[in-house]
Amino acid sequence: xxxxxxxxxILTKRKEFLSPSMFYFxxxxxxxxxxxxxxxxDENGRRYLDAFGGIxxxxxxxxxPDVVKAIVxxxxxxxxxxxxxxxxxxxxxxxxxxxxxxxxxxxxxxTNSGTEANELAMMMARLYTGCHDIxxxxxxxxxxxxxxMGATAQCNWKFNVVQSGVHHAINPDPYRGLFxxxxxxxxxxxxxxxxxxxxxxxAAFMSEAIQGVGGIVELASGYLPAVYSSIRKAxxxxxxxxxxxxxxxxxxxxxxxxxxxxxxxxxxxxxGIGNGIPVGAVVTTPKIAEVLTRRSYFNTFxxxxxxxxxGHAVLRVIERENLQENAHVVGSYLKERLNALKDKHxxxxxxxxxxxxxxxxxxxxxxxxxxxxxxxxxxxDQMKEMGVLIGKGGFYxxxxxxxxxxxxxxxxxxxxxxxxxYAMAKL
Ligand code: PMP
Numbered sequence: 193x194x195x196x197x198x199x200x201x202i203l204t205k206r207k208e209f210l211s212p213s214m215f216y217f218x219x220x221x222x223x224x225x226x227x228x229x230x231x232x233x234d235e236n237g238r239r240y241l242d243a244f245g246g247i248x249x250x251x252x253x254x255x256x257p258d259v260v261k262a263i264v265x266x267x268x269x270x271x272x273x274x275x276x277x278x279x280x281x282x283x284x285x286x287x288x289x290x291x292x293x294x295x296x297x298x299x300x301x302x303t304n305s306g307t308e309a310n311e312l313a314m315m316m317a318r319l320y321t322g323c324h325d326i327x328x329x330x331x332x333x334x335x336x337x338x339x340x341m342g343a344t345a346q347c348n349w350k351f352n353v354v355q356s357g358v359h360h361a362i363n364p365d366p367y368r369g370l371f372x373x374x375x376x377x378x379x380x381x382x383x384x385x386x387x388x389x390x391x392x393x394x395a396a397f398m399s400e401a402i403q404g405v406g407g408i409v410e411l412a413s414g415y416l417p418a419v420y421s422s423i424r425k426a427x428x429x430x431x432x433x434x435x436x437x438x439x440x441x442x443x444x445x446x447x448x449x450x451x452x453x454x455x456x457x458x459x460x461x462x463x464g465i466g467n468g469i470p471v472g473a474v475v476t477t478p479k480i481a482e483v484l485t486r487r488s489y490f491n492t493f494x495x496x497x498x499x500x501x502x503g504h505a506v507l508r509v510i511e512r513e514n515l516q517e518n519a520h521v522v523g524s525y526l527k528e529r530l531n532a533l534k535d536k537h538x539x540x541x542x543x544x545x546x547x548x549x550x551x552x553x554x555x556x557x558x559x560x561x562x563x564x565x566x567x568x569x570x571x572x573d574q575m576k577e578m579g580v581l582i583g584k585g586g587f588y589x590x591x592x593x594x595x596x597x598x599x600x601x602x603x604x605x606x607x608x609x610x611x612x613x614y615a616m617a618k619l
Pocket of ligand 1: 334
């Protein structure tokens with residue numbers, strides 16, 4: 193049994209010693225003391241089904257034994273920066289990662305986070321093209337350093353500091369967007385942006401395949417092929433931010449961008465790649481990678497053997513346990529059940545996403561799509577009381593984000609929907 197500090201004690205210390213900007217879910221936040229696969233346990237040994245751990249980095253399941261073993265073994269053998277000396281952990285993982293990417297995408301730069309990966313990708317695109325202008329999407333989240341905060345486009349995540357050179361295109365959001373699900377019309381906006389907002393030449397276009405923080409917004413079909421073509425005509429590179437949608441999460445494909453049939457020039461990843469260990473990566477072509485030879489480029493912990501051993505173990509688990517296939521099967525079933533729930537509860541305005549990256553948007557009125565900001569908190573709290581932890585996001589904070597570890601089962605899907613059904617009925 194757990195004998196550590198209580199939730200109340202931790203909360204008091206957190207208020208005194210940690211950043212005042214930190215926030216938490218639930219009126220009474222959960223003190224998680226232990227995790228096992230798709231479950232989390234609180235201080236009283238109470239079990240919760242974790243339907244959000246995937247976004248907070250856990251792809252194969254909390255404390256997956258194979259990943260833990262790889263981390264422990266490597267920690268006992270060597271923990272050091274692998275920049276200056278040779279070690280096989282980094283090369284083995286880089287090779288395995290490259291084998292998962294299409295085309296000539298095979299040069300890997302390791303980082304410690306998604307922000308760092310996107311910062312590096314943006315810098316490389318600028319160096320490669322000699323241009324500064326980058327196009328990203330409204331409602332995107334790409335990180336919290338100056339470049340990536342510039343590319344992020346939701347005012348609640350942006351501080352008022354210099355973030356130069358990013359243009360934010362109209363979001364190809366099939367539910368709330370200006371042009372419905374007409375991907376080509378949204379793509380035309382990017383063409384206009386290039387012509388009227390830049391010199392006609394750009395460094396890059398960067399986007400998620402499914403916006404995560406933005407509330408599981410799947411880009412309108414046909415959008416990426418058209419935009420990639422306009423960007424390339426303007427001399428720019430196409431960057432896919434796979435921090436949330438990568439590693440089999442969308443089920444039908446290993447990478448989110450594959451759902452639109454495009455091949456990016458640079459792919460960035462983090463979160464689920466380490467199953468809880470801080471590791472990120474940028475993968476690009478040998479030709480683009482050359483730009484970093486112009487100066488020294490150094491990242492102390494990027495690609496250290498403990499993190500790369502963990503990442504490599506994650507890839508092996510995803511393959512051995514068919515987790516991508518599981519995301520497809522369980523995700524499709526879950527989406528079907530959520531759609532049936534939409535027929536029952538007026539408050540559900542939209543059900544969307546792919547695989548185990550699903551969103552349920554709550555509105556008080558389906559016609560005006562007024563965000564149900566208060567109701568979502570009530571449902572979320574009630575679900576927690578019944579043993580299900582679920583995520584929340586979207587610009588208005590009214591979208592449930594369902595992104596569980598990829599080992600989520602059909603029974604888990606049933607339990608989640610039954611609990612959500614009950615909580616909504618109680619509203
Ligand atoms: N890109 C996307 C799509 C993200 O969701 C996030 C984090 N929410 C980031 C980048 C930044 O990653 P990190 O928090 O590891 O810096």
